[in-house]
Amino acid sequence: MILQGSIQKYDWGKKGSKSLISSTFLNPIQINENDYYAEYWMGTHSQGPSLVTSILPLNEKWEEANEKLKSSLKNSLCEKSSDSLVEIINDLDSNQDSNLRINENNKNIIVENESRLNSMGVNENIFIDKINKNDKNDKNDKNDKNDKDDLNEIAKIMNLNEINLCNNYPELSNILNRKLNFLFKMLSINKSLSIQVHPDKDSAKKLYSLFPQIYRDDQPKPEMVLAITPMEILCSFRPLDEIYIFVCHIKELRELIPEDVIKKVCRNDWNDKNNKREFIKLLFTSFMKNENFFMQKKTIELYQKLEQIPIERRTNEENYFIKLYNQHPGDPGCFCIFFLNIIQLKQDQAIYLEANEPHAYISGDCVEIMNSSDNVIRCGLTSKFKDIDTLCNVLTYSYGEPEILKGKTSHTLQNSFLLYKPNILNPSFEIEKITLNPSDSHLINCNNDTIIFIYQGEIVVHPSLSDHKKGAVLFLVPGNTIYIISTRKTIIYLGRTLI
Numbered sequence: 276m277i278l279q280g281s282i283q284k285y286d287w288g289k290k291g292s293k294s295l296i297s298s299t300f301l302n303p304i305q306i307n308e309n310d311y312y313a314e315y316w317m318g319t320h321s322q323g324p325s326l327v328t329s330i331l332p333l334n335e336k337w338e339e340a341n342e343k344l345k346s347s348l349k350n351s352l353c354e355k356s357s358d359s360l361v362e363i364i365n366d367l368d369s370n371q372d373s374n375l376r377i378n379e380n381n382k383n384i385i386v387e388n389e390s391r392l393n394s395m396g397v398n399e400n401i402f403i404d405k406i407n408k409n410d411k412n413d414k415n416d417k418n419d420k421n422d423k424d425d426l427n428e429i430a431k432i433m434n435l436n437e438i439n440l441c442n443n444y445p446e447l448s449n450i451l452n453r454k455l456n457f458l459f460k461m462l463s464i465n466k467s468l469s470i471q472v473h474p475d476k477d478s479a480k481k482l483y484s485l486f487p488q489i490y491r492d493d494q495p496k497p498e499m500v501l502a503i504t505p506m507e508i509l510c511s512f513r514p515l516d517e518i519y520i521f522v523c524h525i526k527e528l529r530e531l532i533p534e535d536v537i538k539k540v541c542r543n544d545w546n547d548k549n550n551k552r553e554f555i556k557l558l559f560t561s562f563m564k565n566e567n568f569f570m571q572k573k574t575i576e577l578y579q580k581l582e583q584i585p586i587e588r589r590t591n592e593e594n595y596f597i598k599l600y601n602q603h604p605g606d607p608g609c610f611c612i613f614f615l616n617i618i619q620l621k622q623d624q625a626i627y628l629e630a631n632e633p634h635a636y637i638s639g640d641c642v643e644i645m646n647s648s649d650n651v652i653r654c655g656l657t658s659k660f661k662d663i664d665t666l667c668n669v670l671t672y673s674y675g676e677p678e679i680l681k682g683k684t685s686h687t688l689q690n691s692f693l694l695y696k697p698n699i700l701n702p703s704f705e706i707e708k709i710t711l712n713p714s715d716s717h718l719i720n721c722n723n724d725t726i727i728f729i730y731q732g733e734i735v736v737h738p739s740l741s742d743h744k745k746g747a748v749l750f751l752v753p754g755n756t757i758y759i760i761s762t763r764k765t766i767i768y769l770g771r772t773l774i
């Protein structure tokens with residue numbers, strides 16, 4: 276099935292055409308330079324379900340599913356007035372008088388009518404027909420070549436637009452009669468997301484039963500993130516000695532932790548691993564449970580102090596503190612730089628974020644796969660609700676840097692594949708990056724629900740013989756086998772559930 280994913284415009288996303296989301300999944304005419312394009316969701320999550328725009332003839336169930344799609348589309352079209360369609364065609368016809376030069380004016384007509392097309396369904400072919408017809412009428416024009424180029428460009432835009440012109444396609448879950456247990460995403464991050472934790476299975480159940488308004492399902496939400504461009508991430512606690520040194524040397528941080536707590540940590544035995552966790556817990560919870568106004572005051576004081584230091588003389592942590600402060604002025608979450616590891620992921624490196632591990636993405640572009648759940652417990656770098664008590668309770672206070680997953684490589688003569696799987700017993704999902712040179716072929720077998728999207732390039736899919744360009748998203752039901760051939764250098768990301 277061909278999917279249209281859902282764009283999420285959170286304000287931490289990269290803006291306009293600078294975002295990897297808009298440049299991958301939209302064509303230039305659709306991009307609003309003032310919009311934040313933060314995330315692209317592929318799956319059946321209720322806050323952004325993917326729509327099915329067509330079904331490829333890949334297996335014996337195709338006809339049944341395709342009938343369902345057709346009747347669903349027919350119903351949505353019947354609901355709309357055909358008058359609006361006539362109106363759009365008239366708009367185009369009236370422009371034939373002036374020999375329909377396909378220039379900026381005509382592009383504008385199409386842009387203006389896009390919203391009406393949006394509300395009507397799949398009728399963009401009418402435009403392409405009109406454009407083609409006028410192409411023939413236009414042969415003698417001295418600007419023939421330019422017009423033809425423009426015509427081709429518009430036709431190309433309309434083709435590319437096909438998916439985005441229609442919001443009346445049925446949801447994937449309606450065609451499948453079920454929801455997916457995972458969500459596949461692309462993120463393009465301009466400023467830090469909130470410092471957060473996702474509960475494990477037991478905590479998720481408990482939180483859902485106690486606070487269903489805040490924690491909207493009873494599912495855990497482990498995630499795996501794979502860097503497309505270099506990424507900065509705060510993740511898991513630093514070792515106790517690092518945290519302790521920061522607490523002792525940064526006056527403003529020390530003032531946020533009671534003196535008796537610092538003494539207790541200092542005087543006790545650090546050799547025992549459990550003790551270390553206990554002390555990290557003690558320092559972190561004492562810090563977190565301060566009055567917010569006092570924390571803000573100390574945040575501002577440290578920022579003002581650090582600003583006086585020339586950049587080259589600041590430590591790495593001090594520079595990150597200033598960076599986060601500039602993104603979230605006065606937010607005490609900036610102090611988490613001194614509690615959590617700063618991880619710099621290179622392109623093609625991934626990390627698995629277990630339940631109960633604190634983390635915050637700071638910058639970069641990535642692919643992410645997770646359990647389909649909404650459960651996020653936040654404690655800083657956000658204007659959203661912070662649930663400090665719950666967060667401090669669910670944390671495991673395990674420390675040290677997370678394992679960096681470099682991807683299991685398999686090369687054939689031409690192709691390269693990188694497979695990323697969490698290094699745990701019975702992982703629930705995996706990501707694969709497939710790189711193909713022109714004319715390479717590759718077989719994708721699906722035993723489980725699988726979503727692929729074309730990040731770069733173009734492929735022909737067999738047996739449907741359909742071609743798919745950059746930004747195309749395909750959902751493969753279990754039992755499907757597809758054979759893809761790249762027509763140019765192509766990069767595909769694949770997300771798959773394993774449960």
Ligand SMILES: [Zn+2]
Pocket residue numbers: 471473498634
């Ligand atoms: Zn998260």
